[in-house]
Amino acid sequence: MKILVIGQTSMEMYRMEFGNIGNYYILEPLFRNLHKTFPDATISTTLQLSDRFCKEENVIRLPLSLYYDLNGGNKEQVEREIEIAKDYQKSGILEETTPYLKEVSESDLIMDFSGDIWGENANLLNADRFYIGVCKVYIAHLMGKFTTLFASSPGPFDRNDHFDFAKMVFKNFDFVANREAESKAILSNYGFDTSRVESYVCPAFQFEGKQPEVELIKKYINRGGRKTVGFILTGFNFLQGPHNKWPREEEEYVNFVQLIEYIIREKEANVVLMSHSNGFKMPPDPFVQIHGSDFKHAKMLYDILMNKGYKDNIKLVEEILSPWHTKGLIGQFDVLISGRIHGAVAGFSQSIPTIVIDYGHEPIAHKTKGFVNIVGTTNFFVHPSNLSSMIKSVDNCFTGLENERGRLNEIMPKVKGTVNISFQDLKNNFTKRH
Known part of the structure; x- marks a missing residue:
């Protein structure tokens, strides 16, 4: 065959x-x-x-x-x-x-x-x-x-x-x-x-990550009293397109900055800014991995927040991580806030309570709503234009943190199993034809 x-x-x-x-x-x-x-x-x-x-x-x-x-x-x-x-x-x-x-x-x-x-x-x-x-x-x-x-x-x-x-x-x-x-x-x-x-569901729910080196985890994850929130932002989350617009004005980051400030002050948590995209040099240059399009937004947020005096509570992942180690690091967070739906999948599939930020401009990604519905987290699905809604989701997430983690832990075997069903149904349909 x-x-x-x-x-x-x-x-x-x-x-x-x-x-x-x-x-x-x-x-x-x-x-x-x-x-x-x-x-x-x-x-x-x-x-x-x-x-x-x-x-x-x-x-x-x-x-x-x-x-x-x-x-x-x-x-x-x-x-x-x-x-x-x-x-x-x-x-x-x-x-x-x-x-x-x-x-x-x-x-x-x-x-x-x-x-x-x-x-x-x-x-x-x-x-x-x-x-x-x-x-x-x-x-x-x-x-x-x-x-x-x-x-x-x-x-x-x-x-x-x-x-x-x-x-x-x-x-x-x-x-x-x-x-x-x-x-x-x-x-x-x-x-x-x-x-x-x-x-069905996306095969990505079955992707297996790998835990990064202990030193890298220690660098970004605080095992003391404060919880750690991962934060992924992409160009699609801004209200003004196109997604690859650059540079962007500082005012375009206001809602995200205020959300992170709220998390640091009111939830007494640390925030780790990270990219969920990589890049590479194109031929004729030799193949070398470089930062992807998300990194500049993480860096911009980091610089703004550092200038506001949050150096003890904000970190920027500067390493270029593989998909395996990216998912592994996400699995160390207490909470994830992601503007990329497959970043959110990395959280969901490891039972990490996850808030999903929708696209802020065209093209509208209906897949995002579809993924959120699969996991049953519509109450943690927010639009970037609505700061109060984002803050409310953070409040609800922190209030019910253990319940949400337990709920995800309970439903994930079924979600991941649905991937297997999709392939079995493919085989069954193929067999009918042959």
């Missing part, structure tokens, strides 16, 4: 592993569960994963150009591939081929792993990205292959020239496994056929 994993999630070389840390939380459990579910399968992917990952997780990396050309999309090529696939559908003979058509023809299961990029968000990144991705799935349909959109959060959508085409292709997925229920409602609102859509 052969499985081909394609998708519109982060495409650049190394980006899935060494960029947004939440991506890696999903990636590792995804491929491990695929191997566990289909133990005899060979797995290939157009995701640009490192040699280390491919070797350790037994995955074959294919050139990205099979799926998408970052320099210009390759719209003409994919439309030619569709014509070839249509001829194949009629004759059963592949008269002409391309590297992508060859991979599809040799594969039994095509998995589209697109995260929250299956929709208009794709076109915010590259020209024709969504259209080309949909075309690649359509080709698999024409060639009679089993297809699944898996562990994704589809939507929102532009009602452009390709909208009806996307709806048609979506209808013909054999199995759609969303990672939260909110996406199904979004799809229904846009008129998509959701008869083959099921809602």
